[in-house]
Structure formats: structure tokens, C-alpha cells
Amino acid sequence: MKTHAYAELQATTNFSFLRGASHAQELMLTGQALGLSAVGVTDRNSLAGVVRAWTAAKELKKQGLAIRALTGCRLDFMDGTPSLLCYPSDREAFARLTRLLTVGQRRAEKGECHLFWKDFLEHADGQLALIVPPAKLDGAFETDLTRIAGELRGRVWLAASRAYAAQDLKRLSRLAELARDARAPMVATNDVLYHGPERRPLQDVMTCIREGCSIAEAGFRLEANAERHLKTPAEMARLFERWPQAVERTLEIVERIGFDLGDLKEQYPDEPVPPGKTAMRHLTDLTWQGAAWRYPKGVPDKVADQLREELRLIAKMDYPNYFITVHDIVHKAREMGILCQGRGSAANSSVCFCLGVTAIDPTEHRLLFTRFISENRGEPPDIDVDFEHERREEVMQYVYERYGREYAAICGTVIHYRPRSAIRDVGKALGLTEDITAILANTVWGSWGDGLPDEHIRQTGLDPNNPQIARAIALATELLQHPRHLSQHVGGFVLTKRRLDETVPIGNAAMKDRTFIEWDKDDIDSLGLMKVDVLALGMLTAIQRAFGMLRAEHGQPIVDLADVPVEVKGVYDMLSKADSVGVFQVESRAQMSMLPRLRPNRFYDLVIEVAIVRPGPIQGDMVHPYLRRRNGQEPVEWPAPSPEHGPPDELFGILGNTFGVPLFQEQAMSLAIEAAKFTPDEADGLRKAMATFKHDGDPGQYRDKFVEGMVSRGYERDFATRCFKQIEGFGSYGFPESHAASFAKLVYVSAWIKWAWPDVFCAALINSQPMGFYQPAQLVRDAREHGVQVRAPDVLMSDWDCTLEDRAFSSPAHSSSPAHSSSPAKRGRWRDADTHRDGGGVLRRPGADPGPPETHAFTRRSRIFALRARPG
Amino acid sequence: MSAVPPVALIATEGGTRRLAAVDDAAAALGLHVGQKAADAAALVPDLVTADHDPEGDRAALEILCDWCVRFSPAVALDGLDGLLLDVEGVSHLWGGEAAMLDDLLDRLARWGAPARGAIADTPGAAWALARYAPDRTIAPPGGQAPLLAPLPVAALRLDEAAQAQLPRLGLFQVSQLLALPRAQLAKRFGLGAVMRIDQALGAAREALAFRRPATPWFDRLAFFEPISALSDLERVTGDICALLCARLEAEGQGARRFELVFHRLDGKDQPVRAGLSRPGRDAVRIAKLLKPKLDTVDPGFGIEIVTLWAADVEPLSVAQRSLDADGGISLEEGLAPLVDRLINRLGEDRVWRADPYQSHVPERSVRRAAPLDPAPETGWDPDRPRPSRLLRRPEAIEVLAKLPDDPPVQFRWRGKSRRVRLAEGPERIGQEWWRKAFDEVGPGKVRDYYRVEDEAGERFWIFRAGLYADGEKVPKWWLHGLFG
Structure with a gap:
């Protein structure tokens, strides 16, 4: 029996929004299972899905299943030219493709791409093109075909598919004829929209949503059958029985594609390095300069050793550009007077500390560099930096300016369907009336992916067994997982050495002057490109304001986080009493109930505090053991393997800081490696599974390996199970220790301000709204309880923001909603009404009332009424 | 003592029997409406009484109303004992309003229903004149005010409360009311x-x-014999068709529905109806459509009046006959009469x-449309x-075909092998799938259609319901339609 081979060269993922009904991973998985040699992703005027397909193929390869993911794009033109499936044959051709798509997207609105034939011609070198014939094979098409084939001689084909229509064979014969005449050989595809025929209903619904009609009216806009799925090579050979070369040609084309997305790796910009120096040299210089700044009394030996070790590793892995880039951004921010702090695993690095990127000295807190960069992982470091939220835009503009819009752009992010919009769109498409879809939309859906439980449906009064409703819900649940559109990420910048638009298409965002790339953070990570997260943190704004007030009003020379006096006992006492309204991270009720039990009295306790009140430790039932051990109520025992498998202090290195109880995310990882003996790859897989926000990673698949691994080495099953439960609970909420440390720094600083200068604290927080957990009214009440006099707004004396007036402060004249929402005109209004000076304000805007009214001639109500009775 | 005994009708109101109506003779003897029946019987011993039958009265009034259609199609019931006819544009058939009245x-x-009547511009004036003015008063157009002035105020159909108040204020005549300022009138009454x-x-x-x-498109012919x-x-x-169509043509109008009513001597009506798919005014054609139905008309003792009225009247421009001889008849001109005849004969x-409808499923891809609707x-x-002929129910056939989805090689339909x-x-x-229950849906539920031509040259549309799959039941074959 002859074995056939075939590669599908025309497959659409769901990144052709509302057209393709399968995820890229599903296509690759199914393609491999069906025995295809390769699957080529050709989304419409977009490369958004290619990385996912490529990543999926990589994962399959790890499991020993071979299939190749080809990177292509279906180019649709505005000027009537027939569509082309474009496969770049090498890196340069790919660069041309991305530039072409960028041109098309930049000249159109967000989400659209306008291309013309001449655009393609300018970027046509190295492209392999398959022409997509239209439904009608008329004279106009023949002309176009001849012309295109002439211009792309030698690398052009005519794609033909069997749609199981009435006159398939007639059409294929005609296509074969046309192909022969134009010398664009015919090649077989199946014009795939989904991976299997069971997706047809969802695809039909997507068509209805796209066309804005109900499924009963859609008519011929829907496909007649469910044949547009991936098919086995044998089946394709049978369908093209009379034209076997068409099937063989697919493999010839695959042979000619020499490009793989892995070729995009390692492209760090070398922009900020001064000429004459290598990047590594520059980084080393900066590091020692920074060390001198951080340790004015001289760099301790321990630190110097650490720095040398880190620099060696950085040189070996060739990462200096990365650090230099981040340092450059942070340095500029400081110059602009913007407060910033690195977060995440970067806090493990002394180099980062000396460069000023992070605010934690890792040697003091025994944080390990290997958690930040590991030789094994081979991934570039991921540094996230928090900036003052009000001034973050300035930082972003600086990045754009510095690197130019051709080399820097913001990551994209994929916006998926939410339950409400999904059920509304699906309901409308299926012809349900609006009142029913509104009811279903407003019901509470289960956790993402679980859809809508029957019980919830019954409670709304609808019958879950009604086929219409059941169908709508089933389809809506399926739709939830599919992308709806791309949007720009919050602050992740992608920086490349080569022009960015030669690596990935860049499109317009909804905001003016903003552009973003088609790939999201996961894609960037997968490809190994460099990314810097420029994030916003409200508390940094508040702290900056507080520092400003301290300098101006109280003569305190505090400029940077490092200037704040450390380890002040009063601060810890205050926190131990749960007096933490307004303090970063520890102001929630859960935290407030933990503080008196934990009773922090040093910095590391704050690190614990930040990390412990989170799903991971709680779910793993580690909180109470920790508290008991810390308070001396329980002896500290070390879980240990049986002697033949390992030493009894095997876990000491991992759990030493936390009384033998794993609390941090990387402790869990280390347990997997040390105690359950995961290979580095498996550990990586586990880490990824924990880290994906979308929950489409499933840590559960590792459960048996973890628990059995530990048990087989002599650990107690109960301990192993609890550890794994903790891992599941970490999900995306787990804190690495360094991250907790960075945050703990801010906890301490904000607590210190609150303890030492409560008036400054309250004023700074209110002026930085919106942020934090509490409303201004609550903050004011808390301040009053600490002896601060808060004065009401006064028409003649108040300023736009809160100001300090000898240990009291005046409320602002504007309302408590976002500071920028009051208009100057409203202030004018206040002046028209009667004023009544009494050492404080008279008129109080309803809503800005923090407590019992001051004594005045009028009661509040009558004042309001009087105000209302006055015209305009 | 009169030869005809006085008659009164009795109605029971709230347990008491009272007189609902009295005839002239009874009224002359002092009986009146509302009087207790017992009292009346005491006053006039030979009073003949009958029960008041309001429904019967109303039915009779309706019959009368319908009868009046021969005078004007626009007749309305007026209260319990009156009729209002809109005679605009109709009186010319009698040669004037007076003659018609x-x-x-x-x-x-x-006919046994003596009545009083009047003609005026407005129903209100006509009502007043008919009841309170001398019989057969005809008010000149716009000139009803002087005729109304001397009438009592009851002629204005005011509500009971106002009616009660007026005498107390000394207002008895319409002229007095007309003299009062409107604002006061409104405030008071x-x-x-x-x-x-x-x-x-x-x-x-x-x-x-x-x-x-009401329609002006109405014509009437009356016969001496x-x-x-x-x-x-x-x-x-x-x-009569010629008469009405001439008027339609003069006005540039055409109509779609025609109703011809034969009015018999004994008061019964025999209507005959015809409809056109396009508005028309060709008298010959309309008459032709009506003629076949005339056998259903039973003339009884004879028909004295025939009326024709037209509905769904629309503007219709004059069609110029083309001067060249071979300017063919338009589709509509040729087809429309045929369609009309078919419709009028068959229903x-x-x-x-058959109009195409966008659906992939063949039996749902056809919709019925009216024959002359726009394409x-x-x-x-x-x-x-x-196929030009789609069978309403596909017929089962036996087929020989190669797996998995080759066209049939041979099949047997209605006993004949081809x-x-x-x-x-x-x-x-x-x-x-959206029209099916859950368990009826599946990727295997497809039909594969084949167009086949047999050795005799006949073409058929055949399908297989379902796919051949291992281990499952063998799909059946059907014949769904015939080409040519």
C-alpha cells in the first residue's frame, strides 16, 4: 500500500477573528495525529497565531511527536487582486513580510490592514506565494493569474481545494487548466477553518456574529458542510485522485521553506552602549559605580564576591545588553524625579541592586541569584519595574524616543471573550430574544471554562434542558476560550536589535500615537526576545508625594527609598497592632487579621507577611504550621527523606528561612527538583504550568510525579500532598521570595511614613487617588484617629490638592472621585453661593463628608436645599 | 274606541316592569316611556303589550343598514333607531339629493319601516334636522346654522348632565346656546x-x-322591470363594469377588487366578487372574470338594482398602445390575465x-411567492x-456504488432498474444543526447529492443520507428530484 504524504498549507487559526474556529495548538496536535508532515498557519493579514503554532510543535517534539509548523500569512488585498498565501523562505523574506504587514496595518485603523498589490511587489523577494482562487473562475481572474504568475515566476502556485460542492471536479479541472496555462502549478489544500468537523457549529455561529445576522437568516453565508477540517494524507490523495502531483507538491513547497521562528532569537539592542566599549565592559563599569553608591562606606567582601560571580554568569550567557537597557530606563526615570523599583525575581540580583534597578540588597536577605538567571534555563531575564502610576507615561514616551518607534513597541495582549459578551453574541446569533440573553448574561458564570452550572440557570427561571438554551450556553462556553481581538498590553515593551518591524508586524492601538505588536508576552517569552515591563504602582506615587511634603514642610532630606531610616521599632509595633490602614499590601482585612498573629519585628517578617496571605500557602495548609513554629508553639521539624536517598538536612537550604515550611513559589520549585527529583525540563514545565494566568496550564498533570517522587524517597505522603496542593494554589498568585522582598520594602516605607508623619501620609494618599484599598473618607477618619486635624474644604483657602497647615490639613475643593474629573467651572460655582468663614470651610460637597459635621449656623440639609434652590 | 289597539313594549328594569316604547295610539291615551307597566295597564285596559327585544331590534336595524347599501355603501348605525348614510357623490345617480331622499x-x-330623514353637511346637523325639523329637510351646504337655531337643545346630543342643567338656566333653544361665549360653555357644561x-x-x-x-368608486343601475x-x-x-371603469380611467386609477351586488325585490342581496393581481380598469376583462360566477346568483322574484363597487384603488397611468406591430405584449399584459383567470377559478x-431562498437544505431552499410578485x-x-421538479417526499431507491463516496453506478427506482x-x-x-435536537446532530449527518444521467438520457437527483462507516448501519439512498 502506497503511503501518502501531505502538508496542509492553508490553515486558519482563531486569530483570523471570527473566521477560524480552532486554536493553533489544536491544529498542530490534530495535524500530528493525522500524520501530516507540516501545517502552515495562514491567518488573514496577521501573524498573530504563528508563535503559538510553533510553540505547540516544539512541545510535541519534546514528546517525540514530529510535525513542522510553517509560518505563513494569507494576504488579502484592497484592490481586487486575488489573495495570496505567503510563505517566507528565509529570515530576510520573513522580515519583508513583517514589514509589509506593518505598512498595511499602520495606514489603517486598529485591527485593520489595507494592502495593495504594489505593496506586495515591493516586499516580494524570497516569498513563496500560493494564489487563492475566488469562487468564480472568470476572465478577470485568469488575467490576474497570468499577471501574478508572470511577476513571481518560479515561486508561485495555484492553491486548489475540494469543498464537496456540486461541481468540484469540474472546478478542479478548470483550475488545473488555468494553472498549466499560467505556469503556476496546482497544489492541493483543504482551506482549513477548524481542526475537526465537530467545530462546525461554532464556526457557523462565528460567521453569524461576524455578519451580524441570526443563523436562520444567514443563508449561503454559512458553509454547506463541515469539510473544511484537517484531513489525512490518504484522504487528500483520494480527493485529488486525478491530480496526484498536486498533493506531492505540498512537500516540495515545504522543502523550500528554510525559515523557522526559532531564527528570531537573541536580538538584544545594543543601543545604550557608548562607542568604544563592549557591552559587558560597560555593564561592569556601571555595576562597580553603583556599588560605590550603595555602599558609601566601602563595598563589603561578601558583596564584592557576589557581584563578581553574577557578572561572570551574565558574561557567559551573554545578557549584558539586557541589564544595560533596563538600567538606562531606570536611570532616566530617576533623572526625571520618578520613583521606581524593580520587582519580581530581579530582586535576587546584586548587580540589579547596584544599578539601582531594585531596592533590596539580596546579600542582606540571602536571596539567590540562580533564581533569577539559571544556566540551565537559557531564557533571558525578565525584569519588571514599577513606576509612579501618574508618571509612567513619561517613561514610556522616553523608551519610544530613545529606541525609536522602529525598534521598540508594546507587547500585544489577547483579549478573549468574556461570559457576558459571549452569551449575548451567541444568543443573538441563535435567535434568542434579548431578554433571555440578558438574563443569562447577568447570571454568575462558574470559573472560567466551566461555563454555567445548571443550578444557576434554574434560578433565573429558565430551563437548562431547553435545547435552545442549552445549545446557546454550550456554544458560548466554547467561545469563551477564543480570542476576540488584540489589544496593547499594559506596559510590556519589546526591544530588538534589528528593526522591530522586521521581526513582528506592528499595528496601531486605539490610543493615539500608540503602537503594539501582534504577539503577546507568552509568545515573546517563547521566542526568547527581550521584554521589559514598565508597570505602574499607585503607592510609588503616594510615597513620592510624601517625600516631597517631608522635604518641603518638615525639612526632611528624603529623596529615595533608601533614605528612609531602617528597622525602626515603632513601625513594627504599629503594624503588629494591625494599625495598617493605607499601608501598602497589608491593609486588607485578611492582612489585618494576620498581623497581630505574626507580629512582625524585622524586615524579613514583612517579606513573610506579604507572601503568606495568599492562595498558595493557605491552600497548602502551611500558614498555621508556620505561625505555630515561629511563635515557638511547635518544634521545628525538618521533613527529610529516608537516609538511603538523601541527607537529613536536604531541605535546610530551601526551607531554612521559613522554619521548615514552604511559603514561596520558588521553594515549591526547589522542592520539586531536590525532593521529588524532577529533571530541569520537568521543573520548567511545572513552573510554566503554574505561571500561566489563563489556567490553560495544568499543574495537576505533575501531581503524581511530584508526590510519588517524594514518597519514593522516603518523605511522608501527607507532607508531599500538602506541598503539591500549595503548588496548585500558587497558580499565578504565588510570590517569589524576591518579589515579596521588593514589596516588603514598600510596606516598610509606607508604614514608616504613617507612623512618623500621619498627616503627610494621609495627604499624600488622598492626593494620589485613585489607588489603594480604602476610600478617602476612611483615610481621613483614620488620620483623625491618629490625632491629625483634617479641615473641611474652604472655598477661599483650599487648593486643588490637600495641603498641610501646621499639622492639620485642608481637604481639597474637589470631590473624591478621580482628581481630574472636576472642572474649574465647578469651582466658580462655589463662589456664587453664600460663604461663611468660621476658621474652616462652610460648604461641603455631599460625598466628601468624612464624619460628624463641624458646627455651623446651618444644618447640612438646609444648606443643600438652599444650594439647590439657587439657579445655575 | 280605535280599531287598532294601542301597543306598548315592556322591559324589566331592576325588578320593575316599565314601558320601553309606546306607539302613537298609546301615547295619545297618555302613556309614556318609563311608566310602570302596572299603571299603564290600569289606565288603558286594552293595551297590547309585548316584551322589548333590544337584540332583535338591533339585528333588524343592521339588516336595514345593509339594505341601504343600495343607496350608498357608507352606512352607519346611529344609536338604537337611526341610520346615517354618507351620500357624498352618490346623489347624482338620482338626479339630486331631494330625489334621492x-x-x-x-x-x-x-317596506314597512317608515322613517324621517334629512340631509346636511355634518352628521350632527343631519341628526338634529331628521328628528326635530320638518321631515325631509335638506340643508344647503354650509347653511345648517339657521336651520338648527330654532330647534330645541335636545337636538345637539349633549350628555345627560348638561341636558339636565340647561332648562334650569333657561336655555331651551339652540340659538340661545349658540349665542353664549364658548369659554363659558366649556366651563359650565x-x-x-x-x-x-x-x-x-x-x-x-x-x-x-x-x-x-366610504368610497366614491361605486356605481348603480336600477331597472324598471x-x-x-x-x-x-x-x-x-x-x-355596469363599463360605467365604473370609465370613471376609473378618467381619474387615472385602477382597482384590484370588484364587488357586484344584485339587489332582489325581496330585499336580499347576492354579491359576486372578482379580484385582479394588478390594478386594472379593463371593463371587458373584469366582466369576463365576473361572468362565470353569475350562475351562483339566484334572482328570486327578480332583481331590481345592481351595484358595483371597487376597492384597493391605486393610480394607474395610461398605457400607450405601441405603434409598431411587433412590440410584443409585456409579460404582465400577457401573463396577468391568465393568472387572474387561474386564481379566480382555482382559488x-x-x-x-417558486422563489429561491437561501438555504443549503434543498427542500428548504424554495419559497412560494405570488405569481406576479417582482422577481x-x-x-x-x-x-x-x-432539479426543476423536487419531490415533496424523496423516494427510496436501491443503489450500487463504490465506497466511500463515488457516484452510483446503477440504481432501481419505482421498480425500474437504470x-x-x-x-x-x-x-x-x-x-x-440549529433546528435539530442534540442527539440528531453530528458530523455524519450529511447528504451526498449526485446528479446522474441514465442511458435513456433522463437525469435524476439522488442522495445518500449519511456516510459509509465501518460497523454502523448502512446509509440509505433516495431520489429527490428530476431534471428537465
Whole structure:
């Protein structure tokens, strides 16, 4: 029996929004299972899905299943030219493709791409093109075909598919004829929209949503059958029985594609390095300069050793550009007077500390560099930096300016369907009336992916067994997982050495002057490109304001986080009493109930505090053991393997800081490696599974390996199970220790301000709204309880923001909603009404009332009424 | 002692029997409406009484109303004992309003329902004059005010409360009311009173509920001698159609529905109806449509009047006959009469045209449309060849075909075996899954259609329901349609 081979060269993922009904991973998985040699992703005027397909193929390869993911794009033109499936044959051709798509997207609105034939011609070198014939094979098409084939001689084909229509064979014969005449050989595809025929209903619904009609009216806009799925090579050979070369040609084309997305790796910009120096040299210089700044009394030996070790590793892995880039951004921010702090695993690095990127000295807190960069992982470091939220835009503009819009752009992010919009769109498409879809939309859906439980449906009064409703819900649940559109990420910048638009298409965002790339953070990570997260943190704004007030009003020379006096006992006492309204991270009720039990009295306790009140430790039932051990109520025992498998202090290195109880995310990882003996790859897989926000990673698949691994080495099953439960609970909420440390720094600083200068604290927080957990009214009440006099707004004396007036402060004249929402005109209004000076304000805007009214001639109500009775 | 005993009708109101109506003789003896029956019986011992039958009265009034259609199609019931006719544009048939009124009232009297009548611009004025003015008063157009002035205020149809108040204020005549300022009138007696005055004088409109809508497209022929022969009926049909159509043509209008009513001597009506699919005014054609139905008309003792009225009247421009001889008849001119004849003979829902409807499923891709409706925007798709005759129920056939989806080689239908010479397909059509229950839906539920031509040259449309799959039941084959 002859074995056939075939590669599908025309497959659409769901990144052709509302057209393709399968995820890229599903296509690759199914393609491999069906025995295809390769699957080529050709989304419409977009490369958004290619990385996912490529990543999926990589994962399959790890499991020993071979299939190749080809990177292509279906180019649709505005000027009537027939569509082309474009496969770049090498890196340069790919660069041309991305530039072409960028041109098309930049000249159109967000989400659209306008291309013309001449655009393609300018970027046509190295492209392999398959022409997509239209439904009608008329004279106009023949002309176009001849012309295109002439211009792309030698690398052009005519794609033909069997749609199981009435006159398939007639059409294929005609296509074969046309192909022969134009010398664009015919090649077989199946014009795939989904991976299997069971997706047809969802695809039909997507068509209805796209066309804005109900499924009963859609008519011929829907496909007649469910044949547009991936098919086995044998089946394709049978369908093209009379034209076997068409099937063989697919493999010839695959042979000619020499490009793989892995070729995009390692492209760090070398922009900020001064000429004459290598990047590594520059980084080393900066590091020692920074060390001198951080340790004015001289760099301790321990630190110097650490720095040398880190620099060696950085040189070996060739990462200096990365650090230099981040340092450059942070340095500029400081110059602009913007407060910033690195977060995440970067806090493990002394180099980062000396460069000023992070605010934690890792040697003091025994944080390990290997958690930040590991030789094994081979991934570039991921540094996230928090900036003052009000001034973050300035930082972003600086990045754009510095690197130019051709080399820097913001990551994209994929916006998926939410339950409400999904059920509304699906309901409308299926012809349900609006009142029913509104009811279903407003019901509470289960956790993402679980859809809508029957019980919830019954409670709304609808019958879950009604086929219409059941169908709508089933389809809506399926739709939830599919992308709806791309949007720009919050602050992740992608920086490349080569022009960015030669690596990935860049499109317009909804905001003016903003552009973003088609790939999201996961894609960037997968490809190994460099990314810097420029994030916003409200508390940094508040702290900056507080520092400003301290300098101006109280003569305190505090400029940077490092200037704040450390380890002040009063601060810890205050926190131990749960007096933490307004303090970063520890102001929630859960935290407030933990503080008196934990009773922090040093910095590391704050690190614990930040990390412990989170799903991971709680779910793993580690909180109470920790508290008991810390308070001396329980002896500290070390879980240990049986002697033949390992030493009894095997876990000491991992759990030493936390009384033998794993609390941090990387402790869990280390347990997997040390105690359950995961290979580095498996550990990586586990880490990824924990880290994906979308929950489409499933840590559960590792459960048996973890628990059995530990048990087989002599650990107690109960301990192993609890550890794994903790891992599941970490999900995306787990804190690495360094991250907790960075945050703990801010906890301490904000607590210190609150303890030492409560008036400054309250004023700074209110002026930085919106942020934090509490409303201004609550903050004011808390301040009053600490002896601060808060004065009401006064028409003649108040300023736009809160100001300090000898240990009291005046409320602002504007309302408590976002500071920028009051208009100057409203202030004018206040002046028209009667004023009544009494050492404080008279008129109080309803809503800005923090407590019992001051004594005045009028009661509040009558004042309001009087105000209302006055015209305009 | 009169020869005819006095008559009164009795109605039971709240347990008491009272007189509901009295005739002239009884009234002359002092009986009145509302009097207790017992008292009346005591006063007039030979009083003949009968029960008041309001429904019967109303039914009789309705019959009368319908009878009046021969005078004007727009007749309305007025209260319990009156009729209102809109005679605009109709009186010319009698040669004037006076003649028409006389004819109407005489006939009514002859028929046993003597009545009083009046003609005026407005229903309100006519009502007043008919009841309170001298009999057969005709008010000149716009000139009803002087005629109304001397009438008592009851002529204005005011509500009970106002009616009660007026005498107390010394207002007895309409002229007195007309002299008062309107604002005061409104304040005192309510806006309703002012409205009634306006309605009578023509300053406000009044809506009447006509048994049939008013239309000027109405014609009437009356005969000295009643007719009953079929040939006569046909002749008058032609005559009256000619009359009405001439008027339609003069106005540039055409109509779609025609109703011909034969009014018999004994008061019964025999209607005959015809409809056109396009508005028309060709008298000959309309008469032709009506003539076949004349056999259903039973002339009884004779038909004295025939009326024709037209509905769904629309503007219709004059069609110029083309001067060149071979300017062919337009589709409409040629087809429309045929369609009309078919419809009128077979019934409206038996004549239809097949329009394409966008659905992949063949039996749902056809919709019925009215024969002469405008053609649909998209015609039949040439890429989807469909049989001109689609069987309502596909018929089972036995087929020989190669797996998995080759066209049939041979099949047997209605007992006859046919060998396939040429074939095209499969055309795979999936089900409309949104119309099915969950367990009926699946990727395997498809139909593969084949166009086949047998050795005799006949073409068929065959499908297989389902796919051949290992281990499952063998799919069946069906014949769905015939080409050519």
C-alpha cells in the first residue's frame, strides 16, 4: 500500500477573528495525529497565531511527536487582486513580510490592514506565494493569474481545494487548466477553518456574529458542510485522485521553506552602549559605580564576591545588553524625579541592586541569584519595574524616543471573550430574544471554562434542558476560550536589535500615537526576545508625594527609598497592632487579621507577611504550621527523606528561612527538583504550568510525579500532598521570595511614613487617588484617629490638592472621585453661593463628608436645599 | 274606541316592569316611556303589550343598514333607531339629493319601516334636522346654522348632565346656546358640549363607523322591470363594469377588487366578487372574470338594482398602445390575465411561483411567492444545479456504488432498474444543526447529492443520507428530484 504524504498549507487559526474556529495548538496536535508532515498557519493579514503554532510543535517534539509548523500569512488585498498565501523562505523574506504587514496595518485603523498589490511587489523577494482562487473562475481572474504568475515566476502556485460542492471536479479541472496555462502549478489544500468537523457549529455561529445576522437568516453565508477540517494524507490523495502531483507538491513547497521562528532569537539592542566599549565592559563599569553608591562606606567582601560571580554568569550567557537597557530606563526615570523599583525575581540580583534597578540588597536577605538567571534555563531575564502610576507615561514616551518607534513597541495582549459578551453574541446569533440573553448574561458564570452550572440557570427561571438554551450556553462556553481581538498590553515593551518591524508586524492601538505588536508576552517569552515591563504602582506615587511634603514642610532630606531610616521599632509595633490602614499590601482585612498573629519585628517578617496571605500557602495548609513554629508553639521539624536517598538536612537550604515550611513559589520549585527529583525540563514545565494566568496550564498533570517522587524517597505522603496542593494554589498568585522582598520594602516605607508623619501620609494618599484599598473618607477618619486635624474644604483657602497647615490639613475643593474629573467651572460655582468663614470651610460637597459635621449656623440639609434652590 | 289597539313594549328594569316604547295610539291615551307597566295597564285596559327585544331590534336595524347599501355603501348605525348614510357623490345617480331622499324614504315606508330623514353637511346637523325639523329637510351646504337655531337643545346630543342643567338656566333653544361665549360653555357644561356644537356646525369632525368604507368608486343601475334571466344578468354586468371603469380611467386609477351586488325585490342581496393581481380598469376583462360566477346568483322574484363597487384603488397611468406591430405584449399584459383567470377559478392559494431562498437544505431552499410578485434579487445559483421538479417526499431507491463516496453506478427506482451513464458529485450538504435536537446532530449527518444521467438520457437527483462507516448501519439512498 502506497503511503501518502501531505502538508496542509492553508490553515486558519482563531486569530483570523471570527473566521477560524480552532486554536493553533489544536491544529498542530490534530495535524500530528493525522500524520501530516507540516501545517502552515495562514491567518488573514496577521501573524498573530504563528508563535503559538510553533510553540505547540516544539512541545510535541519534546514528546517525540514530529510535525513542522510553517509560518505563513494569507494576504488579502484592497484592490481586487486575488489573495495570496505567503510563505517566507528565509529570515530576510520573513522580515519583508513583517514589514509589509506593518505598512498595511499602520495606514489603517486598529485591527485593520489595507494592502495593495504594489505593496506586495515591493516586499516580494524570497516569498513563496500560493494564489487563492475566488469562487468564480472568470476572465478577470485568469488575467490576474497570468499577471501574478508572470511577476513571481518560479515561486508561485495555484492553491486548489475540494469543498464537496456540486461541481468540484469540474472546478478542479478548470483550475488545473488555468494553472498549466499560467505556469503556476496546482497544489492541493483543504482551506482549513477548524481542526475537526465537530467545530462546525461554532464556526457557523462565528460567521453569524461576524455578519451580524441570526443563523436562520444567514443563508449561503454559512458553509454547506463541515469539510473544511484537517484531513489525512490518504484522504487528500483520494480527493485529488486525478491530480496526484498536486498533493506531492505540498512537500516540495515545504522543502523550500528554510525559515523557522526559532531564527528570531537573541536580538538584544545594543543601543545604550557608548562607542568604544563592549557591552559587558560597560555593564561592569556601571555595576562597580553603583556599588560605590550603595555602599558609601566601602563595598563589603561578601558583596564584592557576589557581584563578581553574577557578572561572570551574565558574561557567559551573554545578557549584558539586557541589564544595560533596563538600567538606562531606570536611570532616566530617576533623572526625571520618578520613583521606581524593580520587582519580581530581579530582586535576587546584586548587580540589579547596584544599578539601582531594585531596592533590596539580596546579600542582606540571602536571596539567590540562580533564581533569577539559571544556566540551565537559557531564557533571558525578565525584569519588571514599577513606576509612579501618574508618571509612567513619561517613561514610556522616553523608551519610544530613545529606541525609536522602529525598534521598540508594546507587547500585544489577547483579549478573549468574556461570559457576558459571549452569551449575548451567541444568543443573538441563535435567535434568542434579548431578554433571555440578558438574563443569562447577568447570571454568575462558574470559573472560567466551566461555563454555567445548571443550578444557576434554574434560578433565573429558565430551563437548562431547553435545547435552545442549552445549545446557546454550550456554544458560548466554547467561545469563551477564543480570542476576540488584540489589544496593547499594559506596559510590556519589546526591544530588538534589528528593526522591530522586521521581526513582528506592528499595528496601531486605539490610543493615539500608540503602537503594539501582534504577539503577546507568552509568545515573546517563547521566542526568547527581550521584554521589559514598565508597570505602574499607585503607592510609588503616594510615597513620592510624601517625600516631597517631608522635604518641603518638615525639612526632611528624603529623596529615595533608601533614605528612609531602617528597622525602626515603632513601625513594627504599629503594624503588629494591625494599625495598617493605607499601608501598602497589608491593609486588607485578611492582612489585618494576620498581623497581630505574626507580629512582625524585622524586615524579613514583612517579606513573610506579604507572601503568606495568599492562595498558595493557605491552600497548602502551611500558614498555621508556620505561625505555630515561629511563635515557638511547635518544634521545628525538618521533613527529610529516608537516609538511603538523601541527607537529613536536604531541605535546610530551601526551607531554612521559613522554619521548615514552604511559603514561596520558588521553594515549591526547589522542592520539586531536590525532593521529588524532577529533571530541569520537568521543573520548567511545572513552573510554566503554574505561571500561566489563563489556567490553560495544568499543574495537576505533575501531581503524581511530584508526590510519588517524594514518597519514593522516603518523605511522608501527607507532607508531599500538602506541598503539591500549595503548588496548585500558587497558580499565578504565588510570590517569589524576591518579589515579596521588593514589596516588603514598600510596606516598610509606607508604614514608616504613617507612623512618623500621619498627616503627610494621609495627604499624600488622598492626593494620589485613585489607588489603594480604602476610600478617602476612611483615610481621613483614620488620620483623625491618629490625632491629625483634617479641615473641611474652604472655598477661599483650599487648593486643588490637600495641603498641610501646621499639622492639620485642608481637604481639597474637589470631590473624591478621580482628581481630574472636576472642572474649574465647578469651582466658580462655589463662589456664587453664600460663604461663611468660621476658621474652616462652610460648604461641603455631599460625598466628601468624612464624619460628624463641624458646627455651623446651618444644618447640612438646609444648606443643600438652599444650594439647590439657587439657579445655575 | 280605535280599531287598532294601542301597543306598548315592556322591559324589566331592576325588578320593575316599565314601558320601553309606546306607539302613537298609546301615547295619545297618555302613556309614556318609563311608566310602570302596572299603571299603564290600569289606565288603558286594552293595551297590547309585548316584551322589548333590544337584540332583535338591533339585528333588524343592521339588516336595514345593509339594505341601504343600495343607496350608498357608507352606512352607519346611529344609536338604537337611526341610520346615517354618507351620500357624498352618490346623489347624482338620482338626479339630486331631494330625489334621492324621497326615493329612500318612500321605499322604506313601502317596506314597512317608515322613517324621517334629512340631509346636511355634518352628521350632527343631519341628526338634529331628521328628528326635530320638518321631515325631509335638506340643508344647503354650509347653511345648517339657521336651520338648527330654532330647534330645541335636545337636538345637539349633549350628555345627560348638561341636558339636565340647561332648562334650569333657561336655555331651551339652540340659538340661545349658540349665542353664549364658548369659554363659558366649556366651563359650565364641559368640553363635550362645545364639541357637539362644533360637530353640528362643521367646525369639528366626527368619526362614524361605517359598515363598509366610504368610497366614491361605486356605481348603480336600477331597472324598471326586474330581471332574472342569466343573459340579462350578464348584460347588466358588462354595462355596469363599463360605467365604473370609465370613471376609473378618467381619474387615472385602477382597482384590484370588484364587488357586484344584485339587489332582489325581496330585499336580499347576492354579491359576486372578482379580484385582479394588478390594478386594472379593463371593463371587458373584469366582466369576463365576473361572468362565470353569475350562475351562483339566484334572482328570486327578480332583481331590481345592481351595484358595483371597487376597492384597493391605486393610480394607474395610461398605457400607450405601441405603434409598431411587433412590440410584443409585456409579460404582465400577457401573463396577468391568465393568472387572474387561474386564481379566480382555482382559488388564490393554488396558484404560486417558486422563489429561491437561501438555504443549503434543498427542500428548504424554495419559497412560494405570488405569481406576479417582482422577481427576487438573487436568482437561482448556476453553480448549484437543482432539479426543476423536487419531490415533496424523496423516494427510496436501491443503489450500487463504490465506497466511500463515488457516484452510483446503477440504481432501481419505482421498480425500474437504470444504469448510470454520467454522474456528477458528491455535493455534500450538512444539516441545519440549529433546528435539530442534540442527539440528531453530528458530523455524519450529511447528504451526498449526485446528479446522474441514465442511458435513456433522463437525469435524476439522488442522495445518500449519511456516510459509509465501518460497523454502523448502512446509509440509505433516495431520489429527490428530476431534471428537465
